[in-house]
Amino acid sequence: MIRRYRSFLPVSDDTPVVSLNEGGTPLIETPEIVSALGGDFQLFVKYEGLNPTASFKDRGMTLAVSKAVERGARIVVCASTGNTSASAAAYAARAGMRCLVLIPEGKIAFGKMAQALIHGALTLEVRGNFDDALEIVRELGKRDDIEVVNSINPYRIQGQKTASFEVCDSLGEAPDMHFLPVGNAGNITAYWMGYKEYRDAGNCSKLPRMMGWQAEGAAPIVRGTPIESPETVASAIRIGNPSSWEHAVNAASESSGAIDMVSDEEILDAQRMLARTAGIFVEPASAAGIAGIVKCHTGGGIPNGSTVVVTVTGHGLKDPDVAVENSRAESIIVDADMDSVLVAIGLD
Ligand code: F0G
Secondary structure: OOOOOHHHOOOOOOOOOOOOOOOOOOEEEOHHHHHHHOOOOEEEEEEHHHOOOOEOHHHHHHHHHHHHHHHOOOEEEEEOOOHHHHHHHHHHHHHOOEEEEEEEOOOOOHHHHHHHHHOOOEEEEEOOOHHHHHHHHHHHOOOOOEEEOOOOOHHHHHHHOHHHHHHHHHHOOOOOEEEEEOOOOHHHHHHHHHHHHHHHOOOOOOOOEEEEEEEOOEOHHHHOOOOOOOOOOOHHHOOOOOOOHHHHHHHHHHOOOEEEEEOHHHHHHHHHHHHHHHOOOEOHHHHHHHHHHHHHHHOOOOOOOOEEEEEEOEEHHHOHHHHHHHOOOOOOOOOOOHHHHHHHOOOO
């Protein structure tokens, strides 16, 4: 990814590129969703769960870790709701660096915990939430041998902006509206930066309205005040005081977009709907953008004929516990004979 968009990124010939072949994720047209909603627009899903560690974080991590190696840092550190830690652990392993991750105790999805542990990151479960963990990480970052790879690291945002380049390259133009979930608010900041840079370079001629979505129980930007104890089923965006708050607000206002919120129920409905209607499996936080499309369309907010892109940020397999429960389905145990199978499927 760094190689492909090199001229837009802060790298030189001396930067040792640490890559797992991230980026290049599919942009999938989903007319079946639009039909299900009774809409009249074109919808494309940017499936970021198909990155090497199954979330969009890899785009920023390749650059942040490459620059850490370049400057001679020895330890990569982050606070995380699970995906940043998974990505940091993998890229640190690739670079031969140590990795320390601070996660909120008991509050990250099972698959993400598996990733941090299998890649060998020293994993600390903090008795607190993401915001508490990030405060500690900021302090740790004052040490010279430590590189913080949260999105307060500007290279993370620089790397993540490449997703909007890919959207424009696929569509041949920027979309009219771009939906995505908002947690620590780095990604909406990155997309907006990317779209503007691509337009300025003459690679697209317009800019999309940026439509960011928080979960109702963790919606500090929408409510205009930090949330001390954020709560949502979408654990990835369970954040009460986003680092890139102002950048996110700017992205929404400069683009005539919005930052709004959806309930956990809307998020779970959207996750199921996307899986059953389009065959795309995402984690709950990623479904917030889909829920946002449903809400916005219902309120008449998507003009007919629009081209709409939604970024689904993380793969559904990250959080199998929520998926099984949200499926509202159960497997059936049968004896290993034809009669039992026929009875079970109602063909006896
Ligand atoms: N979707 C997923 C799957 C995420 O993991 C995150 C953030 C977001 C959306 C929100 O992106 O923070 O740039 O606004 N996850 C971070 C983490 C906080 O630690 O993995 P954002």
